[in-house]
Amino acid sequence: MTALVSPLEASVLVLNRHFMALQVVSCKRAFTLLCKEAAEVVHPEDGQFTTYDFKTWREVSEYRSRHFSQADDDWIRTVSSVIQVPRVIRLIGFDRMPRQAIKFNRRNIFARDGNLCQYCGKRFPTSELSLDHVLPRSQGGGSSWENIVCACVACNVRKGGRTPKQASMALIRRPEKPKRSPMLNQKLTNSKYESWKTFLENAYWSVELT
16 A cells, blocks of 8 residues: 655745746745745646745635646645645745756765666665765775766675676666756656646756755
């Protein structure tokens, strides 16, 4: 049985004042920004995007819950009302430009490789994976996007301090630096975040998940 995920755990894309993607935050953080009137909802309607302040969004949510509710929608229910979790919000007075760098860390490497061991091709939970230097550090290999891959414990032990060629093990894919946040790419496979693509298709900066 699939565990139910709380709507408060839903992700919300945050744009700056110029509609440029900045980061992904939790639903809880998004509602805090909306309540403080620091942000507004950006919602797709008839091929375009309409903006709403928090008061108006609550009214729209009530109407949508009765007439236009869809399977992918998330809802926050209170004693007296129901509010739809927005997929995108815009910071009203924030001009800062998106960051240009993608964080090099374990989480992004696992996400880039899809939790697949890059030697045996099997998928594992993060707790059962390790990071492997393709060219071992003992042979001058560094820690970079192009030299670190996701590997299961068994394959990592088998390879040891050797190169894939020396260990007669082939990589299923050559490691490289991603053009955008691997964690974000995982989110985009979910149909509920379809509206994000409009703001991300031509974005090569890093939009971080927080």
